[in-house]
Amino acid sequence: MYLRSTPRRNKDGTVVRYLQLAHNVWDPAAKRSKVQVIYNFGREDASNRDALQRLVASVTRFLDPDAALSATVDGLVFVESRPLGGTWVLDGLWQQLEIGKAMKRLLKKRRLDASAERVLFALVANRALAPSSKLAAARWVNDDVAIDGLPATSDDACYRAMDWLIEISATLEEEVFHQVANLLNLEVDLLFFDTTSTYFETEDADEAIARDEQGRPVPENEASDEHQVRGFRSFGKSKDHRDDLPQVVIGMAVTRTGIPVRVWSWPGCTSDSALIRQVKDDMRDWTLSRIVWVADRGFASERNRHHLRTGDHHYIIGEKLRSGSAEATEALARQGRYQDVRDNLRVKEVRIREDERFVICFNPDAADRDAKTRDRLVAHLTELIDNTDKLAPTKRAELRGVISTKPGLNRYLRVTPGGLLRIDAAKIKAEENLDGKYLLRTSDPKMTTEDIALGYKQLLEVERGWRDMKQVIDLRPVFHRKEERIRAHVLLCWLALLLARIAETQTGQTWPTLRHELDRIKLGTFTGPAGTFQQRTEITKPQRDLLHALKLDPPPRIYQLAPASR
Known part of the structure; x- marks a missing residue:
């Protein structure tokens, strides 16, 4: 059974085409097949094409999805689906900031593959x-996501x-x-400006070498007593409370x-x-004004x-x-x-020095x-030191040592000349004033x-930035x-946070929310006898609103067409 378009000539000589549903039947007498018209749709025009579409939809709903797809397009196979929206938006912001343009210009001076950007x-x-290691990132590009201009990459390229x-940089x-x-x-x-630290799951610090004031290595033949000798991964005061790791x-x-x-x-x-x-x-030469x-x-200081x-x-x-x-x-x-300001905050200014102003804030x-x-x-401290007067001096000293490791408790502890432990009432009074x-x-x-x-x-x-850098962008491990x-690695995390923050600023939504919505824009790949093509899913109103707020066009509906090789 098939559709055919049959031409007929009118009395005025014009040719009109008619749509017919037909099938071939065998004529035993003539010993050949003949066309038998099952249904005549009439003249081939837009209204009859609409009727055909309704007929096809009515028929294919009785078929399995795979069979329906094969029926509508002979031999067409659905291969895979990958998220497209997240990378499309990030790439759009990447181009708005001209990061890609700058990289491509700098790339011309170096012997690198053109795909480095x-x-x-x-x-x-x-x-x-999808934060991951560089090895996993290459697999992510190759198997899990659609990135314009980069169908695949390798670990070495990363x-x-x-x-x-x-x-x-x-x-x-x-x-x-x-x-x-x-x-x-x-x-x-x-x-x-603020700082944080990130630790490494290793017990050994790096070898100490000479470094300049910016912490960058100095060649051995240029090292002097003015340079500090430090390893890059080294022990310090950890803001992650892991002083045991470099x-x-x-x-x-x-x-x-x-x-x-x-x-930095x-x-x-x-x-x-x-x-x-x-x-x-x-940043002395970077700033545009004051x-x-x-x-x-x-x-x-x-x-x-x-x-x-x-x-x-x-x-x-x-x-x-x-x-x-x-001071x-x-x-x-x-x-x-105090003067009341917004956000439940009170302030008052006090003049102590001619060249500086001091402001006391109270919430x-x-x-x-x-x-x-x-x-x-x-x-808690009262409970700890209760009845300690009866303890031996060495036991009280041990407890005093334990409390000294807890700044919150130690602040309110007073030790008498005789070694007895007491609550420091004067300290509590002073703290109330703060x-x-x-x-x-x-x-x-x-x-x-x-x-x-x-x-x-x-x-x-800044604190929110560090939190998102460590949790959303996944600075660690x-x-x-x-x-x-x-x-x-730190530079890559900074660029990722930069793009995410700009998206949040322009849309008024958090990056995790944006990421969830944008990842629903998928790119489907289909293949058949004529070749392969990729088509994105339909853009929903929330997705369209996000793209509009970011001043970005939606991805093309038909993303890629690749004819079959002959």
């Missing part, structure tokens, strides 16, 4: 969509691309910063909207105190503050209330009324939490106290051993 994009997309990324980072600055109209703005220190500069504009890597034993000076120097640096209390003020830049830095410094003590002693909700936390700690408060200092003479307080509060964006590969 695509491989690096695939590694970045892997961190954002490692070569990472090595190339380190070579071009300085130029690439600057160009990406300017693209982000233009995208966000970053002229006079806040830049937040680590590296990572720094990140973030805009007020949470966009990470640059990342240092040996694991590097302290925070001097890092922000290097960060300021590295920048206000925002950092926490670990960077509050006088030398750091002086360095940050150069070049018409300013700072907002947290001050340790419990440091016992003369903190004097600021807290000043009388004055009533935080004060309640601090009081409850202290009450719980004091109750509940819900934090102290800021700034060199900016023009910012309002509200902007200073809320600007520092946005430092939480790091599978690499060589220093340059570790640095490249």
